[in-house]
Amino acid sequence: MALTITVNGQRHHVNAKDETPLLYVLRDELGLNGPMFGCGLSQCGACAVLLGKSEVRSCVTPVAAAAEKEVTTLEGVPRQYKALQQAWIDEQVPQCGYCQSGMMIAAASLLNRIPHPTEQQIKRGMNGHLCRCGTQLRIVKAIARVANGTGRKTS
Amino acid sequence: MTPLVEAKSRGFSRRQFLFSGGALVVSFGLPPASSAAEADAAAARGVYPKPDPAQLDTWIAVTQDGAVTFYTGRTDYGQHKSTAYAQIVADELDVSFAAVKPVMGDTALTPNQGASTASDGLLNGVRPIRHAAAEARRVLLERASERFGVDPAQLMVADGVVSVTGDPSRRVAYGELVGAGRFDVTLKVSNPDTTRVDVIGTAKLKDPARYSVVGKSMPAHDIPGKVHGTWPRVHNVRVPGMLHARLILPPAPGAHVVRVGTLKNRIEGVVKVVEKGDFVAVVAETEWAAIQGADALEVSWSQAETLPGNERIYSYLRKAPRTLPPKIVKAIGDSASALAGAARTFEADYHYPVQNHGMIGPSCGVADVTAERAVLYAGTQDPPATRAQTAKLLGMPLGNVRVIPVEPSGCYGRLGVDDATVAAALLSKEMGKPVRVQLTRSQEHTWSPLQSPSSFSLRAGVDAGGKIVAWDQREWAWGWVEDELPLMLVPRAEITATAPPLFRPPGGGENGNYAFANLSAVGYAVAPLLRGTAMRSPGRIQVNFSGEQFLDEIAAATRQDPIAFRLRHLEDERSAAVLRTAAKAAGWQARPSPGPDARSKARIARGRGISLVASQRSTWVATIAEVEVDRQTGRVTARRMTVAVDPGIVVNPDGIKAQIEGATIYAVSRALKEEVTFNRSSLTSADWISYPILLFTEMPDIRIELVNRIDQMPGGIGEPPNTTPAAAIGNAIFDATGVRVRELPYTPARMKAALAKA
Numbered sequence: 064m065a066l067t068i069t070v071n072g073q074r075h076h077v078n079a080k081d082e083t084p085l086l087y088v089l090r091d092e093l094g095l096n097g098p099m100f101g102c103g104l105s106q107c108g109a110c111a112v113l114l115g116k117s118e119v120r121s122c123v124t125p126v127a128a129a130a131e132k133e134v135t136t137l138e139g140v141p142r143q144y145k146a147l148q149q150a151w152i153d154e155q156v157p158q159c160g161y162c163q164s165g166m167m168i169a170a171a172s173l174l175n176r177i178p179h180p181t182e183q184q185i186k187r188g189m190n191g192h193l194c195r196c197g198t199q200l201r202i203v204k205a206i207a208r209v210a211n212g213t214g215r216k217t218s
Numbered sequence: 219m220t221p222l223v224e225a226k227s228r229g230f231s232r233r234q235f236l237f238s239g240g241a242l243v244v245s246f247g248l249p250p251a252s253s254a255a256e257a258d259a260a261a262a263r264g265v266y267p268k269p270d271p272a273q274l275d276t277w278i279a280v281t282q283d284g285a286v287t288f289y290t291g292r293t294d295y296g297q298h299k300s301t302a303y304a305q306i307v308a309d310e311l312d313v314s315f316a317a318v319k320p321v322m323g324d325t326a327l328t329p330n331q332g333a334s335t336a337s338d339g340l341l342n343g344v345r346p347i348r349h350a351a352a353e354a355r356r357v358l359l360e361r362a363s364e365r366f367g368v369d370p371a372q373l374m375v376a377d378g379v380v381s382v383t384g385d386p387s388r389r390v391a392y393g394e395l396v397g398a399g400r401f402d403v404t405l406k407v408s409n410p411d412t413t414r415v416d417v418i419g420t421a422k423l424k425d426p427a428r429y430s431v432v433g434k435s436m437p438a439h440d441i442p443g444k445v446h447g448t449w450p451r452v453h454n455v456r457v458p459g460m461l462h463a464r465l466i467l468p469p470a471p472g473a474h475v476v477r478v479g480t481l482k483n484r485i486e487g488v489v490k491v492v493e494k495g496d497f498v499a500v501v502a503e504t505e506w507a508a509i510q511g512a513d514a515l516e517v518s519w520s521q522a523e524t525l526p527g528n529e530r531i532y533s534y535l536r537k538a539p540r541t542l543p544p545k546i547v548k549a550i551g552d553s554a555s556a557l558a559g560a561a562r563t564f565e566a567d568y569h570y571p572v573q574n575h576g577m578i579g580p581s582c583g584v585a586d587v588t589a590e591r592a593v594l595y596a597g598t599q600d601p602p603a604t605r606a607q608t609a610k611l612l613g614m615p616l617g618n619v620r621v622i623p624v625e626p627s628g629c630y631g632r633l634g635v636d637d638a639t640v641a642a643a644l645l646s647k648e649m650g651k652p653v654r655v656q657l658t659r660s661q662e663h664t665w666s667p668l669q670s671p672s673s674f675s676l677r678a679g680v681d682a683g684g685k686i687v688a689w690d691q692r693e694w695a696w697g698w699v700e701d702e703l704p705l706m707l708v709p710r711a712e713i714t715a716t717a718p719p720l721f722r723p724p725g726g727g728e729n730g731n732y733a734f735a736n737l738s739a740v741g742y743a744v745a746p747l748l749r750g751t752a753m754r755s756p757g758r759i760q761v762n763f764s765g766e767q768f769l770d771e772i773a774a775a776t777r778q779d780p781i782a783f784r785l786r787h788l789e790d791e792r793s794a795a796v797l798r799t800a801a802k803a804a805g806w807q808a809r810p811s812p813g814p815d816a817r818s819k820a821r822i823a824r825g826r827g828i829s830l831v832a833s834q835r836s837t838w839v840a841t842i843a844e845v846e847v848d849r850q851t852g853r854v855t856a857r858r859m860t861v862a863v864d865p866g867i868v869v870n871p872d873g874i875k876a877q878i879e880g881a882t883i884y885a886v887s888r889a890l891k892e893e894v895t896f897n898r899s900s901l902t903s904a905d906w907i908s909y910p911i912l913l914f915t916e917m918p919d920i921r922i923e924l925v926n927r928i929d930q931m932p933g934g935i936g937e938p939p940n941t942t943p944a945a946a947i948g949n950a951i952f953d954a955t956g957v958r959v960r961e962l963p964y965t966p967a968r969m970k971a972a973l974a975k976a
Contacts, residue, residue: 087506102659159296159628160444197883
């Protein structure tokens with residue numbers, strides 16, 4: 064039986080079975096490139112997407128769990144998160160960039176919970192995301208830039 | 219579905235390969251020049267041209283709209299070196315930065331410049347492009363000079379427009395001067411098909427003092443696409459009709475296939491189980507089906523116990539069979555006699571563990587192989603090697619194989635050996651369809667080529683005044699092998715090395731550039747137990763870790779300040795300058811180590827330490843670490859890292875700072891947390907829990923000072939600042955506690971044991 068999911072504001076009928084990880088539906092059925100496969104173990108965060116206003120790891124989230132909610136990937140980042148992307152550019156954050164979709168999703172999720180986090184709150188909030196190029200200090204600056212209103216505030 | 223990378227692999231010409239809106243597009247709309255038409259016809263027959271490095275047109279193209287494209291065999295996987303290249307081209311050619319675009323690494327479109335490794339993208343990689351840009355400017359000025367009937371010396375160029383000095387109404391844009399779009403200039407080539415290829419025309423290079431784009435923090439051209447999810451990436455390549463494959467790798471090095479059974483349950487979408495000796499793969503219509511198929515396939519393997527366990531690795535290195543005669547890395551004077559006659563001697567052993575590059579995205583490659591030709595979409599750092607390995611594996615002439623590099627995950631040396639792409643080629647040939655291969659997390663962690671362990675014995679002697687008169691360094695390591703193909707995950711998933719290792723020079727006296735009167739550095743290559751390859755700062759990081767701490771041991775024993783002690787042994791002004799710059803920025807107080815906290819009983823002990831590298835004689839780095847050691851838990855925290863860097867001419871200050879930050883964080887992670895563990899049969903560091911890396915909450919503050927030398931060539935930047943932090947942290951731990959720990963990583967368990975023994 065086909066599932067229906069809402070991704071970036073659009074409804075899609077998908078062929079995948081209920082237990083298929085959301086990541087493969089997003090990437091292979093819908094052709095999205097924001098969420099990346101990193102570990103398949105919920106350890107690195109490269110596959111993060113927003114489910115409602117909170118981050119989930121799409122590599123371990125069954126597609127059926129996303130059926131009733133709004134899924135947002137990097138491609139569909141709504142207006143209130145655009146300031147984050149601009150801050151990422153202003154701070155020249157990415158090197159290879161593989162983890163950065165997950166990082167921006169996590170930052171959006173963090174700012175939804177804590178609109179004006181301290182530096183420690185940012186670091187703790189981002190701790191489950193790995194970057195191997197060493198862009199963490201710039202990520203912290205980019206999030207602080209948005210949270211402090213140097214960029215546009217999130218929701 | 220709209221594929222990001224629209225990858226049509228039949229037919230092409232150099233000028234038709236474009237980056238458009240961040241996506242990689244092969245366009246067919248442009249009218250090709252006659253030579254390009256010939257190339258198209260040849261490509262249709264499956265024969266790709268070899269771009270001739272002696273032709274200026276191979277390196278640079280100016281089109282009638284004034285756009286400038288440079289072609290380089292080098293790749294850029296997030297270091298932003300293509301942005302730096304564009305800055306140099308813009309300055310040499312006198313065009314705007316925005317007008318310059320790169321084409322990188324495609325073996326059918328770019329000259330062979332070897333591998334993009336060893337942090338030499340600006341040291342060697344950019345040199346021919348710089349020379350080509352200067353030559354292109356000379357040719358264009360010559361054409362303008364004919365047009366206006368004035369001497370080229372009377373012409374000036376700004377933003378790609380040539381005008382007559384003193385008569386600005388006489389002007390012509392480069393685009394108007396290009397004519398049929400070709401330069402048709404032959405250059406003198408040196409070292410073709412190597413990383414050091416260079417070309418020389420008759421143009422004079424611009425005086426770097428007149429550079430205006432170089433020296434500015436131009437924004438990296440790949441960043442907007444990466445932020446918006448539109449930048450081409452090999453994991454996102456989708457070729458029409460493409461199948462997905464998962465490899466089934468053995469549970470242990472040396473294990474062989476006993477029997478390949480059947481799928482435990484039917485998986486919709488699985489197309490085939492491919493079995494070739496020890497190479498087993500499941501091919502499916504979708505990635506998820508391939509994963510499920512691989513999980514469901516019953517494969518039995520022979521038992522293998524080829525490893526000593528990681529705790530016995532250093533005694534293995536000392537006893538293991540040698541694969542090469544000892545390598546004399548450096549020999550100055552007579553260190554044996556000088557040691558015998560020294561007022562005081564010192565000796566110590568140091569150990570550096572096996573470490574993993576740790577790509578966040580596991581290896582991935584896409585291959586489209588037909589009877590006539592192979593097209594590979596690869597995240598390889600070495601397109602010519604990936605091409606040659608594939609040709610050999612498929613039994614296809616080299617000219618029929620094309621490698622199109624597409625950015626992978628950051629790889630730090632790991633993708634000098636592109637297993638996934640070569641495996642995809644084998645499977646594509648088997649299936650008669652394009653195939654994508656992506657490794658799993660545990661496969662990437664346990665089967666990628668890793669950094670060799672190193673064990674050092676160091677001896678030194680000082681005179682009565684506490685100056686080093688003799689230095690003797692011996693290193694045991696297995697390095698890596700020259701011919702990777704037999705060791706790749708194809709055609710046999712076999713990692714017990716058979717080929718002789720290419721022993722990389724263990725840095726030796728070069729590392730700190732110290733003027734020791736007597737110096738001996740010898741390397742012993744031993745039989746490898748695991749696949750080895752270069753990992754960020756190979757050789758140098760190990761030599762620096764041991765040698766820069768051993769220096770501090772001697773400075774401490776003779777009650778000398780570590781920086782003053784180093785300066786006593788340096789005749790090299792650039793080394794001295796980075797030491798002094800770092801000391802000033804960090805507020806270094808001159809005194810011997812250990813510091814006051816080593817005598818205190820407080821739970822938290824604070825200390826500082828320094829390390830210096832003169833890397834490849836092109837980049838000088840001094841790193842000062844300030845650490846805290848928790849005596850109760852053994853936990854070491856790097857609070858602040860101060861890094862002074864002299865990279866020659868600073869091409870892009872912010873780009874260089876980004877690399878210094880990244881390299882420092884990578885190295886702090888290696889020093890505090892990273893060791894690949896294994897038992898007697900297999901690797902047990904299989905994911906990010908069993909191989910942890912530095913987290914956000916563990917990040918040090920980083921302060922960076924650049925020493926800009928515009929009269930010097932640009933040096934490497936990805937590796938040099940990654941060389942120094944481990945020794946600087948080791949020295950800081952000693953400064954804090956009076957305890958010297960000579961083995962990495964500085965984990966709480968190792969620190970607690972060392973503190974308890976003290």
